[in-house]
Amino acid sequence: MKGIFVGTKPSYKVIIGSRALTQVGSLIEKTAPDVQKVLIVSDTNVAPLFLETVKKSIGIKKIEVCEYIFEAGERSKNIDSIAGMWGVMAENRFTRTDAVVALGGGVVCDMGGFAAATFLRGIKVFQVPTSLLAMVDASVGGKTGIDLKEGKNLAGAFWQPSMVIEDTDCLKTLPDDLFTEGLGEVIKHAFIMDRDLYDLLSQIAEEGRADKIREDDLLMEKIVSMNVSDKVSVITEDTLDNGLRQTLNYGHTVGHVIERNSNFTLAHGVCVAKGMGIIIDACEAAGTLDPEEAKKMRDLITAYGLPVTDDITPEEAVEGALNDKKKRGDTISVILVNKIGTSKIKKMSEEEFLDFLKKGKKA
Ligand SMILES: NC(=O)c1ccc[n+]([C@@H]2O[C@H](COP(=O)([O-])OP(=O)(O)OC[C@H]3O[C@@H](n4cnc5c(N)ncnc54)[C@H](O)[C@@H]3O)[C@@H](O)[C@H]2O)c1
Ligand SMILES: [Zn+2]
Numbered sequence: 001m002k003g004i005f006v007g008t009k010p011s012y013k014v015i016i017g018s019r020a021l022t023q024v025g026s027l028i029e030k031t032a033p034d035v036q037k038v039l040i041v042s043d044t045n046v047a048p049l050f051l052e053t054v055k056k057s058i059g060i061k062k063i064e065v066c067e068y069i070f071e072a073g074e075r076s077k078n079i080d081s082i083a084g085m086w087g088v089m090a091e092n093r094f095t096r097t098d099a100v101v102a103l104g105g106g107v108v109c110d111m112g113g114f115a116a117a118t119f120l121r122g123i124k125v126f127q128v129p130t131s132l133l134a135m136v137d138a139s140v141g142g143k144t145g146i147d148l149k150e151g152k153n154l155a156g157a158f159w160q161p162s163m164v165i166e167d168t169d170c171l172k173t174l175p176d177d178l179f180t181e182g183l184g185e186v187i188k189h190a191f192i193m194d195r196d197l198y199d200l201l202s203q204i205a206e207e208g209r210a211d212k213i214r215e216d217d218l219l220m221e222k223i224v225s226m227n228v229s230d231k232v233s234v235i236t237e238d239t240l241d242n243g244l245r246q247t248l249n250y251g252h253t254v255g256h257v258i259e260r261n262s263n264f265t266l267a268h269g270v271c272v273a274k275g276m277g278i279i280i281d282a283c284e285a286a287g288t289l290d291p292e293e294a295k296k297m298r299d300l301i302t303a304y305g306l307p308v309t310d311d312i313t314p315e316e317a318v319e320g321a322l323n324d325k326k327k328r329g330d331t332i333s334v335i336l337v338n339k340i341g342t343s344k345i346k347k348m349s350e351e352e353f354l355d356f357l358k359k360g361k362k363a
Pocket of ligand 1: 046104132139153
């Protein structure tokens with residue numbers, strides 16, 4: 001198993017490897033010896049697969065286990081679920097030294113983290129992500145929260161976990177479309193900051209193994225670790241999401257608009273892939289991205305089963321981006337990759353962004 005140190009305040013470790021679920025109890029005991037009770041938060045898809053293993057590993061350590069299982073899906077990511085978690089912890093007299101264990105995808109990680117951030121003004125949380133998206137993105141970085149009926153992720157808190165435990169075996173039961181979706185963020189990391197990851201992924205694709213990476217335990221451990229390291233290196237330099245962390249939004253400015261316009265019927269990672277494709281076209285048309293490099297980028301996205309185009313118009317994309325909360329002041333921060341492995345933030349006015357996208361669309 002691999003351990004990656006995250007130097008935020010407070011700092012913590014991300015443990016990655018096959019069979020890590022069986023170690024959850026001993027890792028909690030080592031990291032937080034005062035924990036007497038844990039609330040395992042999970043959903044109706046993940047609990048039948050992994051809850052028993054985690055319960056057993058914690059039970060052996062004589063730590064009392066309570067559970068809160070909610071209906072799987074983004075629709076559950078609301079204040080009622082959080083109130084349910086608070087209720088179980090209050091009924092069972094949890095104290096400030098006890099902990100939440102979030103076992104599941106990004107929805108579970110976001111909510112388990114938020115329940116922990118707010119119960120008794122903050123107790124420990126151990127993130128145990130089981131989807132690819134949650135492993136490489138949602139569980140690391142300390143962003144927690146819920147959706148409101150007015151919009152996604154509108155209420156939440158920055159709350160760092162005590163540890164993140166990633167068992168790559170969990171990925172084997174993940175439905176294909178969800179695995180592919182997670183690869184959208186993986187490819188994004190390769191493009192914005194990790195040429196080695198790009199080289200690895202493109203080599204696998206050239207060998208015709210792009211649809212078989214999950215079968216190779218060591219390879220999966222390596223890919224997940226590289227991605228976690230990428231995300232960690234960005235967030236430790238920018239814990240509160242002001243500057244550098246914005247580069248993680250590559251493909252997201254337009255991607256979010258496509259996602260919203262589809263009424264969330266299109267998966268997030270698919271929309272990010274489309275958003276990256278549109279920015280690649282625009283950078284190529286603007287002459288800042290070499291056509292050969294642009295082709296390599298498109299080829300990688302499609303090799304892993306993701307799309308690079310969408311019929312959204314530049315006008316719709318700009319209009320949507322202006323409504324997005326990520327807009328600061330009256331400019332739009334657009335993340336550009338002009339060379340695989342590096343990225344930069346360019347502030348554009350509404351007109352500049354429209355012009356940029358229009359040229360890309362024409363090309
Ligand atoms: N906090 C952050 O920084 C951050 C970053 C990115 C995304 N997110 C959030 O993450 C959420 C999306 O994450 P997600 O795609 O993991 O969603 P999810 O938690 O809904 O999981 C997707 C589906 O996969 C199932 N699942 C999870 N692991 C499984 C496994 N190993 N085997 C079989 N089924 C499994 C779940 O039950 C669910 O049905 C969104 O709410 C998003 O806002 C947060
Ligand atoms: Zn994303």
